[in-house]
Amino acid sequence: MIKKTQLPLQTANLVVGFMVWVIISALMPFISEDITIPPERLALVTAIPVILGSVLRIPLGYWANLFGARIVFLISFLLLLFPVFYISEASSVNDLIIGGLFLGIGGAIFSVGVTSLPKYYPKEKHGFVNGIYGAGNIGTAITTFSAPIIATQIGWTATVKLYLVLLLVFAALNFFAGDRQENKVKVPLMEQIKSVYKNEKLWFFSLFYFITFGSFVAFTVYLPNFLVTNFGLEKVDAGMRTAGFIALATFLRPLGGWLADKFQPLFLLIGTFGVYTIAAIILAFSPSIGLYTVGTLAIAVSAGIGNGVIFKLVPFYFHKQAGIANGIVSMMGGLGGFFPPLMLAAIYSITGQYSIGFMLLSQVALASLVIVIWLYYQDRLAVAAEVFDSMGQGVIVTDVSGNIRAVNPAFTRLTGFSKEDVIGQNPRIMQSGKQSKEFYSKMWKEIKENGIWQGEIWNKRKNGEEYLQWLNISTVKDETGEPIQYVGTFSDITAKQESKTKGLSV
Known part of the structure; x- marks a missing residue:
């Protein structure tokens, strides 16, 4: 009362x-x-x-x-x-x-x-x-x-x-x-x-x-x-x-x-x-x-x-x-x-x-x-x-030239690369070498035509370990329709792939 x-x-x-x-x-x-x-x-x-x-x-x-x-x-x-x-x-x-x-x-x-x-x-x-x-x-x-x-x-x-x-x-x-x-x-x-x-x-x-x-x-x-x-x-x-x-x-x-x-x-x-x-x-x-x-x-x-x-x-x-x-x-x-x-x-x-x-x-x-x-x-x-910063998926932002401008904490947790390691660098520093040049050419052709691409891709962590990503890349455009940034979001699906492979082998 x-x-x-x-x-x-x-x-x-x-x-x-x-x-x-x-x-x-x-x-x-x-x-x-x-x-x-x-x-x-x-x-x-x-x-x-x-x-x-x-x-x-x-x-x-x-x-x-x-x-x-x-x-x-x-x-x-x-x-x-x-x-x-x-x-x-x-x-x-x-x-x-x-x-x-x-x-x-x-x-x-x-x-x-x-x-x-x-x-x-x-x-x-x-x-x-x-x-x-x-x-x-x-x-x-x-x-x-x-x-x-x-x-x-x-x-x-x-x-x-x-x-x-x-x-x-x-x-x-x-x-x-x-x-x-x-x-x-x-x-x-x-x-x-x-x-x-x-x-x-x-x-x-x-x-x-x-x-x-x-x-x-x-x-x-x-x-x-x-x-x-x-x-x-x-x-x-x-x-x-x-x-x-x-x-x-x-x-x-x-x-x-x-x-x-x-x-x-x-x-x-x-x-x-x-x-x-x-x-x-x-x-x-x-x-x-x-x-x-x-x-x-x-x-x-x-x-x-x-x-x-x-x-x-x-x-x-x-x-x-x-x-x-x-x-x-x-x-x-x-x-x-x-x-x-x-x-x-x-x-x-x-x-x-x-x-x-x-x-x-x-x-x-x-x-x-x-x-x-x-x-x-x-x-x-x-x-x-x-x-x-709070997203569970890794996020990477690049300019139109492909230089990395921002990454989130989940990116560092998944790849081992710190923000200081990658800002100003090209994402190719994380390439595993498993994908051919034709793969990347086709990927970027789809991004430029449709503004988006998603699929599986092998990359490597800072310690050299290879892992499988599910990667989404989206185009950010200005009011005139010109691309100004690319945003990639990804998650580690290596464990799912290994589990799927084991299941098929049985």
């Missing part, structure tokens, strides 16, 4: 963590009425919670494996009580920066669930399960939508204090309902880091999450104030529009995970970054509120589906190092939410517009699209190579 409750419990934990994480940005229009915040520090104040929320994801993912999700969630909620109370009493920009930094714990707990929950489900459900958990992002929408409404009634300081009650309730829930028997992984942190940091896929996935989750966080903290100052919307209206962006991205995350369970995840990412590129270009032209809404919603769709797809890929490629890999990738995603608001603010202060910032986003998305396409075809080549 306890195991069945972990998905809803941990998803609810993430909702609460993200609700707390964005308190400052959601209430910034109200806070700025009481605390004077210079324009050049406004972006820093709203983005600062992202720093600790990103960096802490690595140790929290590791600790989730070491101590279990129950302990990490419980301690995280208790620690969050201090910055939340501190912010409710803030009277200066420095207070907001200090308190906001430690609010980052609320965002860091993301890596706890993506590390813990896959332990309870088979691999083919990991995308959907992590997608459901990731839907806890809706916590940012709940705060962005509800906090301004509550603040208009009781003030922003009292609104912040309400979160203290929520944190205490969830600390208690985890104490009583968390899984005390969760499987623990006790591999040292540095050993886990060493086992993954040289893998290029880890850093590609980090880049992809930097964009997808980073843009989700960036738009969450950037939109409320931007919509008020740039389009003159009311504070509550801006909050509701931002909440709509968050809700769309959040609810599409499980869909992204589910689709990644059913289809090729990298192919889905190709579509994701294609949409990103176009949407960012639309935003770069500083459109009216209507087109701006279209571009922003397109970003929300891409971010939601992309987030779900990426956290199908991470445990798939890093099953044994899921904790640290999840921590690194999710950290990069969090940092992706820290830099864009600062960059946009700096660009705006220099140029008076945000166009260059959005154009940069489109270029990064386009570069990611190219990388995903490359990874997609690399994966297909890797599958082909795995099939080639």
